Amino acid sequence: MRVPFWQQPCAMNVPTRSHELIMVMGAQRSGTNVLFSSLATDRTLSAFPEDIDSAFYCNFLLRPLRELAALIERAPGRILLKPITETGRRSLAELAEEYRSFPLRFVWIYRDPVNVFDSMRRERWLAPNEIDQPAHIGGWRKHNEYALQFQQQCPEQIAIVRYEDLCFDRAVFRQLTRWLGLDCNSYFRKDTAQGRKHVGVVAQRNIDARTSDTLAALDAARTFSPRRALLLKRRIVTYLRESLTIHPTASEAGRAEADAHSQILRVAEPARPPSAVPGLHFWLNSAAICHSNGLLTTDVVECGPYRMVAARPDNGPYGLLSLLYRGTLFYPHTKTEERRRGASGTLCFGAGHDWNFFFDNNGFTVFALFRPNLPCYPPYNQRHCTLFRVGPRSIAAPAFFLAWDGLTNSSSARGVSSPQQGLPQTRAISTQPQSHRPQEWALITVQRAEGANGQFSISANGILGDSINFAEGFSSHPGEGCVLELGGFTAEPAELFYGKVAEIIIFKGTLGSDDSSAITRYLTEKHRL
DSSP states (O other), X not given: OOOOGGGOTTGGGOOSSSOOEEEEEOSTTSSXXXXXXXXXXXXXXXXXXXXXXXXXXXXTEEOOHHHHHHHHHHSSSEEEEOOGXXXXXXXXXXXXXXXXXXXXXXXXXXXXXXXXXXXXHHTTSSOGGGTTOHHHHHHHHHHHHHHHHHHHHOGGGEEEEEHHHHHHOHHHXXXXXXXXXXXXXXXXXXXXXXXXXXXXXXXXXXXXHHHHHHHHHHHHHOSXXXXXXXXXXXXXXXXXXXXXXXXXXXXXXXXXXXXXXXXXXXXXXXXOOGGGSTTEEEEEEHHHHOXXXXXXXXXXXXXXXXXXXXXXXXXXXXXXXXETTEEEEEEOGGGHHHHHHSOOOOEEEOTXXXXXXXXXXXXXXXXXXXXXXXXXXTTTOOOEEEEEEEEESSSSOSEEEEEEETTTTEEEEEEEOOOSSSOOOEEEEEOOTTSSOTTOOEEEEEEEOSSTTOEEEEXXXXXXXXXXXOOTTOOOOOOSSEEEEETSOTTOGXXXXXXXXXXXXXXXXXXXXXXXXXXXXXXXXXXXX
C-alpha cells in the first residue's frame, strides 16, 4: 500500500527543481498581509500576493501546478506566495505534496483569536452578534491545526510565528528572515489588540474557552519566540494596567451582553425595501447579481422597475462574497494596468431611459454603499476615483459624478451644467474629511431638492457634509443619450474606480424624511452597518 506523502517526513528534502517557493500561510485576519509585504521587501524575491484572477491565482486559489510550472521556472529568484485560501479546501500536507518537485517552505502566522474575529467584524465579514459562533471558532481551530500537524511531520519545512511577537520584539522577525535567508524590512507595528478592548466579556470567554488548547499548542510550537527580558517587562506592565482597571463582574457582563442582544433583536418598525418606496428609478443590488467569487460571465441586470441591463465588458468587475459574505461587485486594483491601457471595464446602464431628472431641477436622491481601495502605490499613485457618472457618452456635459477622494478620505458629488449659452459650470459637495477612509464601507446619501435654487446635500453614514443651494443661473439643457456608467468614466482612465460596491439606489425627486429613513434603515439592517 502506498504511504501518503505527508506521512513521509523526509520526502520534501529531495526536490527535483531549483526554484525555491516560500508560502505565507495562516487563518484570515492573522497578519498574513503585513508578513507577506515585509518579506516581499527582499529584492531577490519574485512576490505574487493572492488575487481573484492573475497568472498564479484564480478566485484566490492557486492555479493547477501544470499551469504554474513554466511560470515558476521563468520567474527570477525565489518565489513568495500567499495562498491562504488553500487551507479552506486542503491541508498543508496535501498542498506540499502537489509541489513536492520544488523546494518549499511555509511560514505560518497566528494571532489571538479574539482579535482575529474582531478584525473580521470590522471588515464586515461577521455581524457583531456572530463573533463567538462555534462555526467560526471551529474554522480557526481547523486552519491552525494544519500547521501543527505539518510541523510534526516536516519540522524543517515550516516556521510558526505569532503576530503579537512580531509586533512586540523585532528580533523575532530577524530570526525568521535569517531562517529564510532573506534581507527584509519589517512593517510590523505596535499591536493595538482592538478585539480585547471592544469585544464583550462573555463573547471573549466563549472564544477563549474553545480556542485555548489550540492557542497553547501553537505557542509551544513557535519556531521563534520573543526575548525573555522583554516578555517579563510586558507581563509586569500588563499586570499593573489590569490591576488599575475595574472589570465588570460576570453578572454585570452577562446583563450588558443581554442588553446588547436585546437591542439587536428588538422588534422595530419594518424597514421598507427600495421597491416599496415611490420614485425608484435604479437599484443595483450586488447580492442579487453575484452569488460566488469570480469574473462575471453574464450581462448585469439591476433590480429597479426598468430592469436596466449592462452588457458584460472586457476588464469588467468580479463577483466577490465580502459584506457579511454577500455578493459585491469588485474592481481589483491589480487590474489597473489592463483597465488603463485597454477596455475600461465600466458597466453602462440605461441607454434609452430617462436620466434628465438629474439635470432638469426636478430633484433626485442617491444612496451608495461602497468600499474604495485604489492603487495608491507607484507607478499609479491614484488618489481619486469616480464611482459612477450619469451623462451622455459622447459629450462632457451635463453630468453628475459620485466620487471618492483619497487625499481627504471623503466622498463627493458634483453636477456639471450644460447651458444653452456660455461655459459649463460645476457645483460640488463633499462629506466631512476622514468620514470615508480607504478600505472602509460607507453609506453615502446625496440629495438635490426640486427647483432651480434647490438644496444640494451629501452625508456619510448619516453624518451631514456640505450643503449648498444651486444658483438660478446654474441651468442644464437636458442631455441626449444619457447613461449611468458604473466603475468610473471611460474618458478619464486615471480615475477609474477600484474597490467593492454593494448597492446603488436612485430615486426621481427628493425623498421625504420618512422615506429616506426607511431606505437607510433597510440598508443598515440588511448589511449590519
